[in-house]
Amino acid sequence: TILYEVSEGVAVVTLNRPDKFNAFTELMHKEIIAALKDAQKDDAVRCILLTGAGRAFNAGQDLGEVSGGEVDFGGFLRKRYNPMILQLQKTEKPIVAAVNGVAAGAGMSLALACDIRLASEKASFVNAFVSIGLVPDSGGCYFLPRIVGIGKALELAMTGEKVSAEEALRIGLVNKVYPAESFMEEALAYARKLAALPTRGIGLIKRTMYKGLEMGLEETLEYEAYAQEVAGSTADHKEGVAAFMEKRAPRFTGR
Numbered sequence: 001t002i003l004y005e006v007s008e009g010v011a012v013v014t015l016n017r018p019d020k021f022n023a024f025t026e027l028m029h030k031e032i033i034a035a036l037k038d039a040q041k042d043d044a045v046r047c048i049l050l051t052g053a054g055r056a057f058n059a060g061q062d063l064g065e066v067s068g069g070e071v072d073f074g075g076f077l078r079k080r081y082n083p084m085i086l087q088l089q090k091t092e093k094p095i096v097a098a099v100n101g102v103a104a105g106a107g108m109s110l111a112l113a114c115d116i117r118l119a120s121e122k123a124s125f126v127n128a129f130v131s132i133g134l135v136p137d138s139g140g141c142y143f144l145p146r147i148v149g150i151g152k153a154l155e156l157a158m159t160g161e162k163v164s165a166e167e168a169l170r171i172g173l174v175n176k177v178y179p180a181e182s183f184m185e186e187a188l189a190y191a192r193k194l195a196a197l198p199t200r201g202i203g204l205i206k207r208t209m210y211k212g213l214e215m216g217l218e219e220t221l222e223y224e225a226y227a228q229e230v231a232g233s234t235a236d237h238k239e240g241v242a243a244f245m246e247k248r249a250p251r252f253t254g255r
């Protein structure tokens with residue numbers, strides 16, 4: 001249900017159920033988690049790009065799977081969705097969502113849990129939970145207010161209104177918007193640039209900044225000091241300083 005391909009430092013994870021708008025199934029969750037673990041372990045991977053096959057990015061839970069009979073909602077989330085979101089956070093490499101089309105429900109949450117969001121002009125975001133009487137899950141209640149602010153987050157969650165790529169850029173929901181024709185090329189180029197940067201430093205930036213959301217100033221300052229000790233011992237730090245002194249472009253290796 002997904003495709004996984006590594007080239008030029010970038011692991012491209014493509015959600016691949018285009019007929020169902022790449023809606024989640026139990027198998028897809030397992031495959032995404034396995035792909036993230038592989039990407040974390042593989043030194044050749046220095047950035048992960050997550051995208052959808054066909055017209056959509058991801059339409060959330062496959063409603064066909066849950067339309068008949070009783071659903072154990074808590075169990076569903078604890079077993080399938082929550083481990084996937086936690087795995088995105090645990091991955092100490094930059095994760096970029098290339099939102100090629102609609103991202104709805106938990107598909108929107110998935111994009112929010114990535115570190116950077118790039119959107120095609122044809123992308124859109126629908127916080128679809130309310131339309132079926134549910135609550136934003138998969139970190140939607142955590143990331144959305146932190147990314148766009150509580151006022152906008154409540155509005156999007158309570159109305160479920162569709163947000164265009166242009167509006168998403170305006171409210172800070174996405175970082176860049178590219179023309180649909182060249183979208184994947186642009187997204188790959190963006191991911192390759194990230195992959196050429198100091199990967200361990202970026203992993204530490206990710207961990208420290210997300211931790212900072214949970215901590216006060218003193219604790220954050222202390223964690224920064226710790227993270228800096230680790231970052232300061234990397235080859236890429238030495239290379240960055242040397243390149244600056246020698247007035248040349250740095251050649252980072254991710255170590």
Ligand code: LHQ
Pocket residue numbers: 019020021023059060061062063064066071073076077102104105106107126128129132134137
């Ligand atoms: C789909 C889906 C879909 C199956 C489009 N499933 N087929 C957690 C815990 C436990 C249970 C419940 O859920 C959760 C987490 C959640 O994610 S809840 C939210 C679930 N997602 C939704 O409610 C979104 C449902 N989809 C939509 O609102 C629309 O399809 C969107 C806004 C995504 C796209 O609208 P359109 O561009 O107008 O496309 P469409 O509606 O025509 O859909 C295209 C096809 O994809 C269509 O199939 P068909 O065979 O008729 O061409 C849809 O049935 C299918 N599809 N979403 N979630």
